[in-house]
Amino acid sequence: MAYDDQNIFAKILRGELPAIKIYEDDQVLAFMDIMPQADGHALVIPKVPAVSLLDLAPDAAAYTIQIVQKVAQAIETALDAKGIVLMQLSGSAAGQTVPHVHFHLIPSSIHQLGKHAIQMGDQEKIKAQAEKIRAALNA
Numbered sequence: 213m214a215y216d217d218q219n220i221f222a223k224i225l226r227g228e229l230p231a232i233k234i235y236e237d238d239q240v241l242a243f244m245d246i247m248p249q250a251d252g253h254a255l256v257i258p259k260v261p262a263v264s265l266l267d268l269a270p271d272a273a274a275y276t277i278q279i280v281q282k283v284a285q286a287i288e289t290a291l292d293a294k295g296i297v298l299m300q301l302s303g304s305a306a307g308q309t310v311p312h313v314h315f316h317l318i319p320s321s322i323h324q325l326g327k328h329a330i331q332m333g334d335q336e337k338i339k340a341q342a343e344k345i346r347a348a349l350n351a
Contacts, residue, residue, distance in 0.1 A: 215262065215267075221310050234342050235346070239276070239279075243255055246332060246335065247331065251337070253333075254317045255315065258275075262312070264302035265302045286345050287317055290341075296318065297317075297318040299316040300316070301316075
């Protein structure tokens with residue numbers, strides 16, 4: 213599938229849509245999911261255009277997973293999470309809804325997860341969680 217540069221994550225990367233950012237460098241962006249499955253649900257995306265994990269160059273994949281690990285540690289520290297569910301859905305048949313490769317970091321256990329993108333989360337609560345995670349990343 214060809215990359216659609218009008219997808220929501222591409223628009224976030226270009227600054228056309230807002231995001232509650234928790235980490236950013238020249239290769240990766242991490243931000244809060246505004247329709248979370250659990251409190252503290254965050255997303256990590258590479259800045260290169262890639263629809264799925266299979267489209268992502270190996271070096272970009274390796275770097276992105278390093279940041280996934282860093283952000284996961286910050287979520288655990290900041291929110292006193294007892295576990296992190298890591299999901300990466302590649303392809304619509306697997307449940308991928310945004311055609312830009314992304315990693316879900318969900319502080320929870322697999323038995324506590326709600327359905328994704330069912331309802332908008334409390335934005336002020338999400339912003340407060342983001343601040344705690346950013347502080348843990350900068351500690």
